[in-house]
Amino acid sequence: MIIAAVITAAGSGTRLAASSPDGAVPKALVTLDGRALVAWAVTRIADVAERIVVTAPALHVDAVQSALADAGVDALVVPGGDTRQASVAAGLSALALDDDDIVLIHDAARAFQEPAVAAATIEAVRAGADGAIPVLPVVDTLIGAPGPDGVIGEPVDREGIRAVQTPQTFRAAVAIDAHRRGAAPGAPPATDDATLARALGHRIVAVAGHEWGFKVTRPSDLPLAHHIARSLSGDGA
Ligand code: C5P
Numbered sequence: 001m002i003i004a005a006v007i008t009a010a011g012s013g014t015r016l017a018a019s020s021p022d023g024a025v026p027k028a029l030v031t032l033d034g035r036a037l038v039a040w041a042v043t044r045i046a047d048v049a050e051r052i053v054v055t056a057p058a059l060h061v062d063a064v065q066s067a068l069a070d071a072g073v074d075a076l077v078v079p080g081g082d083t084r085q086a087s088v089a090a091g092l093s094a095l096a097l098d099d100d101d102i103v104l105i106h107d108a109a110r111a112f113q114e115p116a117v118a119a120a121t122i123e124a125v126r127a128g129a130d131g132a133i134p135v136l137p138v139v140d141t142l143i144g145a146p147g148p149d150g151v152i153g154e155p156v157d158r159e160g161i162r163a164v165q166t167p168q169t170f171r172a173a174v175a176i177d178a179h180r181r182g183a184a185p186g187a188p189p190a191t192d193d194a195t196l197a198r199a200l201g202h203r204i205v206a207v208a209g210h211e212w213g214f215k216v217t218r219p220s221d222l223p224l225a226h227h228i229a230r231s232l233s234g235d236g237a
Contacts, residue, residue, distance in 0.1 A: 002101050003122060005049035005167065006091030009038045009064060009108035010057050010080020015217050026057050027216065028108050029067055033229035037216060038064055039071035040111035040229065045167065046073060047115035048122060049104055053094045055080035055087040088193060089179045099173035102126070105193045106167035112228045113165065113213035120207040121169035130202035131170040133194045134209030135162035162206065165213040168193045174202050 013027025028038035035043070042052055052075035056064035065077045078094045080087030088105055097103060102125050104118060117134045124132035138161050144153020170178075170193070178197040182190060190196040194204045216225050 001098070002051055003049045003104070004051040004095045004097060004101055004172075005045045005053070005104040005106055006088055006095065007038070007041050007045060007052060007054045007075070007106050007108050008080065008084055008087045008091065009041070010055040010087040011084070011109070012057065016219060016221075026060055028056065029060065029063060030216075030222075032111075032222075032225050033233045035071045035229065035233075036064075036067035037111045037225075038108040039067050039073055040232075041106065041108040041113075042068060042073045042075050043071065044111065044113060044115050045104065045106055045118060048118045051095060052076070053078060053091045054108070055091045083189075085179070085182060085190065085196070089183060092176060092179055097172035097176065099171070099176075101172040102169060103172045103175050104167035104169045105175065107215060109215045109217065110166050110213050111216065112225065112232070113167065114210040117165075117207065117210050117213060118167050118169070121167055124205050124207055125169050125171055129205040130174045131168060131194055131197050131204040132207055133168045133192075133204060134165040134213060135206045136165065136209040136211070136213075138163050163209075164192060164194065165209040165215075166192075170197060170202075178202065 009028035016027045029036050054075045054077045056077050058079040061077050061079055078090055081090055121132040138158045142156035142158050146152045174197055178200055181200055182196040198204050
């Protein structure tokens, strides 16, 4: 039984590039305190996973490999797909897992997630869950989207809502089954792996997430990402 991870880094990062001086750089290769975002993600997940596959944009496989080598971290880099779901499927296939292995599916964009959170998801799966995901309470007031006339929709009770992070961790047989059935014609699209697995009847539990597991998405996320990178470098991470 091994603990393995797929780290998805095949997105184009267009929201981050919107105000970047070099919009040609995919998000995974944006540098934070001398280390590419994807290398931060691999460094932190390597605390808990012994085999890691990274999915990269097809045109940037070599650049992602070099960024990992520059950071002194080890992972197999494979081309991703057109959607996140296709990228995860490519990563799972490259890992060549046995059914009783445990696999973490993690977004490179959540590069600073605390390793203790990843470890908690693994413990929950070891304890018998089909899958485990980190979640956080929502701090904002939530409402239904305004209509065309600008009038707001119904309030949503935030006490009954959680925001979902990664890594999302599964028994390998569950992740493989969810992605095989999720890729079938007519299957509903899912923006994350737990939604896919849950819809197919698997038992997914939640563990406490961490603020550092935020998804680096917009230019305004970069100052916090730089701050965390600097403080981790100071720790000798
Ligand atoms: O687009 P979104 O923010 O949901 O992307 C989440 C993660 O999935 C990112 O780490 C991104 O690199 C990855 N992704 C991928 N392949 C795609 C699209 C997104 O690996 N085709």
